[in-house]
Amino acid sequence: MLKNTGIITSEELKPVLPPQNRLEKGPVAIIECLQDIPCDPCVSACPVKAIQMQSGITDRPQLDFETCTGCGACVPKCPGLAIFIVNMKHNVPGKALLSMSYELLPVPAKDQEVDALDRTGKFVCKAKVARVINPPAYDRTAVVTIEVPADRINDIRSIKV
Amino acid sequence: MSRNTEIFVIGGGPAGLSAAIVASQLGARTLLVDDSARLGGQLIKQTHRFFGSSNRDAGIRGITIAEMLCKEVKDASDRLTVLENTAAVGFYANKEAGILSQDAYERVSYQAAIVCTGATENSLTFENNDLPGIYGAGGVQTLMNVHGIKPGRKILMVGSGNIGLIVSYQLLQAGVEVVGLVEGMPTIGGYLVHASKIRRLGVPIYTSHTILKALGETGVEGAVLCRVDERFQPVPNTELMIECDCICLAVGLTPLIDLFQQAQCRMVHVGELGGLVPLHDSAMRTTNPDVFVAGDASGIEEATTAMLGGRIAGARAFESIHGKSPKAEAIVEEAREELRTLRSGSTGERIRWGRERVLKEVGAC
Structure with missing residues (x-):
C-alpha cells in the first residue's frame, strides 16, 4: 500500500487512470494525488478547467479526462510532483510519450538517452528524451518528456540522467 | 540604552x-x-x-x-x-x-x-546517538541550503513526517545518497506525494522500523535498524545493518x-x-x-x-x-x-x- 511504502499499487492507481478510449485520443494527464491534503494549485493551473475539487482545498483533484487536453500546464505547478502526461498516440509504433517534473541536476537535453525508472527507482529500460521544457516561469522545475515502451507507460515514473 | x-x-x-x-x-x-x-x-x-x-x-x-x-x-x-x-x-x-x-x-x-x-528539534534515544555525523533535519537543511555544505555522502533519515521526506528529497537534489528512511509507525507520516517522490528516486522506506544503534568509533560508519511490533518493541532477529556516514533525525x-x-x-x-x-x-x-x-x-x-x-x-x-x-x-x-x-x-x-x-x-x- 502507498501509505506503508510510498509506492502506489496498481489497484490504487486504477481510479486516476484515463479510460482506454481516452488514451487512444492523445495526451492526457494522470494525477497521482491520492490523499486529502490541503493543496490546490493544479485547479487554477488548468486552462480548460478540467481539474475540480468538489468539497474544497483538502479534496483530491478530480480530472475530467474528456475536457483535459494533455497540455501539461498543471505538471510543474504540482508541489508534490504528482502529475504526469501520457501520450499513447505517438507516431513511433509500440512507443508512447511520458512527461514528468524533474528537479535534479543536470537537466537532460533533448535526444539524450536516460535510464527510465519505476516507482521504486528500479531500472526499467533506456529511454530517449523527446522534449525538455524549463522556462523561467516554471521556477526550476523542468518538465521532461521521454519516449518509453507503450506497455510500460504506467510503470515508469522517474529517470536517471 | x-x-x-x-x-x-x-x-x-x-x-x-x-x-x-x-x-x-x-x-x-x-x-x-x-x-x-x-x-x-x-x-x-x-x-x-x-x-x-x-x-x-x-x-x-x-x-x-x-x-x-x-x-x-x-x-x-x-x-x-x-x-x-x-x-x-x-x-x-x-x-x-x-x-x-x-x-x-x-x-x-x-x-x-x-x-x-x-x-x-527533538532528538531520539539510541546507542551512540552522540557520534559526530548525527544531525537534526533542521541542521542538515541549514548546512546544505543556507551554507552550501553537504552533511555527508551517505545519509540515513529517521522520521517520515513532511520534514523527513522533504529533507531527504533536498539531499538527493544536493547529490547526497539517501540510503534509507526509517519510520516507527506502520504508515508514512507526511504527505504521500513526498514519499513517492523519494521512493521513485530509489530511497527505501522502512516503516515499522526503528534505529537501534549507530556504528563507528570517531564518526558514523553505519546504523543497525530493526523491525518493531505494534507496541513499538523491537522484534528479535530482524536486525539490519546499513552503511552510512551520517544520520539525520527528523523526529518532531x-x-x-x-x-x-x-x-x-x-x-x-x-x-x-x-x-x-x-x-x-x-x-x-x-x-x-x-x-x-x-x-x-x-x-x-x-x-x-x-x-x-x-x-x-x-x-x-x-x-x-x-x-x-x-x-x-x-x-x-x-x-x-x-x-x-x-x-x-x-x-x-x-x-x-x-x-x-x-x-x-x-x-x-
Whole structure:
C-alpha cells in the first residue's frame, strides 16, 4: 500500500487512470494525488478547467479526462510532483510519450538517452528524451518528456540522467 | 540604552514577519528582533514548493516567500524597525523586555509583545546517538541550503513526517545518497506525494522500523535498524545493518516557550501541538494580556498557517493598543477563513483537536 511504502499499487492507481478510449485520443494527464491534503494549485493551473475539487482545498483533484487536453500546464505547478502526461498516440509504433517534473541536476537535453525508472527507482529500460521544457516561469522545475515502451507507460515514473 | 515601541515582535520567521508587517501596515510603531543574521526563519532553507491554497502562497518555494516577506518589511520601514543578530533575553515587569545584540544590551519598553520564537528539534534515544555525523533535519537543511555544505555522502533519515521526506528529497537534489528512511509507525507520516517522490528516486522506506544503534568509533560508519511490533518493541532477529556516514533525525519539534513562562503566561500541554504551549484565545492572546503568540510557538504546524496566525496576532495586537479597527477585523476574518480551509480534511485532524483543546482550556480560565 502507498501509505506503508510510498509506492502506489496498481489497484490504487486504477481510479486516476484515463479510460482506454481516452488514451487512444492523445495526451492526457494522470494525477497521482491520492490523499486529502490541503493543496490546490493544479485547479487554477488548468486552462480548460478540467481539474475540480468538489468539497474544497483538502479534496483530491478530480480530472475530467474528456475536457483535459494533455497540455501539461498543471505538471510543474504540482508541489508534490504528482502529475504526469501520457501520450499513447505517438507516431513511433509500440512507443508512447511520458512527461514528468524533474528537479535534479543536470537537466537532460533533448535526444539524450536516460535510464527510465519505476516507482521504486528500479531500472526499467533506456529511454530517449523527446522534449525538455524549463522556462523561467516554471521556477526550476523542468518538465521532461521521454519516449518509453507503450506497455510500460504506467510503470515508469522517474529517470536517471 | 532603551527603546520604546508600540508593538514588540520576537522572532523573524514566517509568523513574526507576518505579525510585524500587519501591525506596522495598520499603523503601529513596531520593533522586530531576530537572533539570526538573516530574516526568514526556516523559510530561507525551504527550497521546495509549498502546498496550500493558490490564493496564498501554494506552488511558491519557501525561499521565494522569505524574499516576498522581506520586501514587505522593507516597504514598511517608516514604522517598522528590524534588529537582526539580536535576541530577546527576558521579560520584566511593566511591559519591559531585554534584548541582546552582539555588542549591546538594551531595554525595550512596549505596549504589546508578539512572541514567535518557533520550535526546537527533538532528538531520539539510541546507542551512540552522540557520534559526530548525527544531525537534526533542521541542521542538515541549514548546512546544505543556507551554507552550501553537504552533511555527508551517505545519509540515513529517521522520521517520515513532511520534514523527513522533504529533507531527504533536498539531499538527493544536493547529490547526497539517501540510503534509507526509517519510520516507527506502520504508515508514512507526511504527505504521500513526498514519499513517492523519494521512493521513485530509489530511497527505501522502512516503516515499522526503528534505529537501534549507530556504528563507528570517531564518526558514523553505519546504523543497525530493526523491525518493531505494534507496541513499538523491537522484534528479535530482524536486525539490519546499513552503511552510512551520517544520520539525520527528523523526529518532531517542540515549541520554544521559555519567554512565555517568564512572562507568566499560563501553559498547557497538548501532545497534538508538540508539547507545552502558552494558552491563547482565537485572537492569539495569551493569559498575559500584553503578550500574543503565533507560529510554531503556539503549536507545531507549518509555515503557511504560521503566517496566517501571525497576521491575526499582528492585527489583534494593534487593536489592543489602538482600539477596534475595521481593517484589522478584515485581516483577521480572511486569515481565519484560510486557516479553517487549510486545517479541514483528514490531514488537519490532529491540529484541529489540539487547537480546540487550547481554546476550551482558555474558556475555562
